[in-house]
Amino acid sequence: MRIPDRGRLDAPSRLQPAVLALGSNLGDRGELLRDAVGALRSTPGVEVRAVSPVVESVAVKPAGVDPSAPRYLNAVVLVDTLLDPHELLAEAHRIEAEHGRVRAERWGDRTLDIDIVDFDGEVLADPALTLPHPRAAERAFVLAPWLAVDEEAVLPGAGRVDALLAALGDDTVPAEGVSL
Template sequence: MSEARGSGTGRGLRPQAGRPDHRSLRRRDRHHHPEPSMTRPFLQGHSDPTVQPVPASVVEQVDAADTTLSNPKRAVISLGSNLGNRLETLQGAVDALEDTPGVRIKAVSPVYETEPWGVEPGSQPSYFNAVVVLKTTLPPSSLLERAHAVEEAFNRVRDERWGPRTIDVDIVAYADVVSDDPRLTLPHPRAHERAFVLAPWHDVDPEAQLPGRGPVAALLAALTRAGVEPRADLELRLPE
């Protein structure tokens, strides 16, 4: 497979007017981008899985700060999906993160299609991957809690380490924090060897640094991009 090059079409933040109820995950109405083929279980009589309560611990820490984002920290989150409607799931995760108190999405990367890691070729569907850059007043532990809540909303199952999944929401980096905390290692311990993380991150932030590892551009240049292909025909939209 030839080396894939990022399209560099990641999108920056647009001004926002108004915020939804901070205690719910809510998908915004995107009637101006109809997706008639993107059917999901909640359209068949089930509740919308993206409508989930924000954990009380998160609300307590950031409710007051949400309107101002006083002293926010920059964080990078990697998204991946290889089950169901992958693009719609990634978009739902982006929207859910933006609807979190104390979080503002600054950029959403182009989409990449990636062969699964750690399994026999052809044994699983390929992944759609993307990176989100955000500003947040949440501490790392609460951001992790929110990431897990988004995964649970999309029925993420953790039966096997390299098993297929509806959604992965991984914290790649949080400010300049380097930590060996067993619950949340920062930066992500395998980010430096994953082109499907570094390529979309580099697309939206060419000067990015992975704490403790160096420039993302240099780390990416040292990796093969075989099995990591940009999908210029697909796009994730910034929440409005």
Template sequence: MIAQVVPVLLAFGSNLGGRGDTIRAAQRELAAAPGITAFEASPLRETVALTLDGPDMHAPKYVNGVARADTTLTPHELLDVLQAVERDFGRVRDKRWGDRTLDIDLILFGGRVIADDRLTVPHPRAHERDFVLAPWLQLDPHAVLMGHGPVAALLERVGDTTAPFSEEAAT
């Protein structure tokens, strides 16, 4: 049986430790993982931390980016790989929307809609998150978020509070 190759979009975030270095290292690990090919990452952006109560100017700022790739993994196999990489980089899931060393979200899995107890795709809040939309637009100026429309129009609607992140200064 030949495995189907499916395009995916991943979103990355970090606001603890060496934020940019952590994201880039995690991306290298994923790009080398079995079942993942054609990995292409966006430039990184920096933004204010978003909590359940809204933006938190006192919390460490986030660095965010996205990557597109192809996979032969099933959605849940890919989720398992993403969560293993998060754990490798010290991710602790003790507070919803809390500070974290690494967060990796599966935004799109081909044209599939998935909704179960472990996974919701397309990501239910991607259309309202400038820290997903802005780097995605840099990676692909013609990007479309399934069910919501062109990424450029979505970003214009929500506004862009992100700023370029200088990876040279971070190292």
């Protein structure tokens, strides 16, 4: 891992806020999320500012909710970073891989998922990364924990997180006995 070169013209010159959504529905889900937060804390150029309470949710597949799939544990981590969005995504993928993430099927069951939900309000759409996350406004398992760590949160282009969650409905439940 490299910290951005201060001499590069495109390197961020300040810490930029980002919102990361974490999820796990295979293995020791709580331990995987704890390890992911630890890995983020030790990533050069990333400072963890806040970690949400953990919630549990049903699995969502391309065809919709899959009640037969293992349930997810989800959390949101607020970070400040010197990395650019693609570098942060590369670090997220590295952490996922180190925790056994296999990308066999779209929206498949996984040991660990780390999504960038928002990166300093940036709007980006390229083959590798879309910002803000294109489905975050439809996911209570992202909105509820995000709201728990930032009551004033706004999803760029979609609106206030509290209003989005109220309109969507919160189908998450607190994950008893799991803390990060």
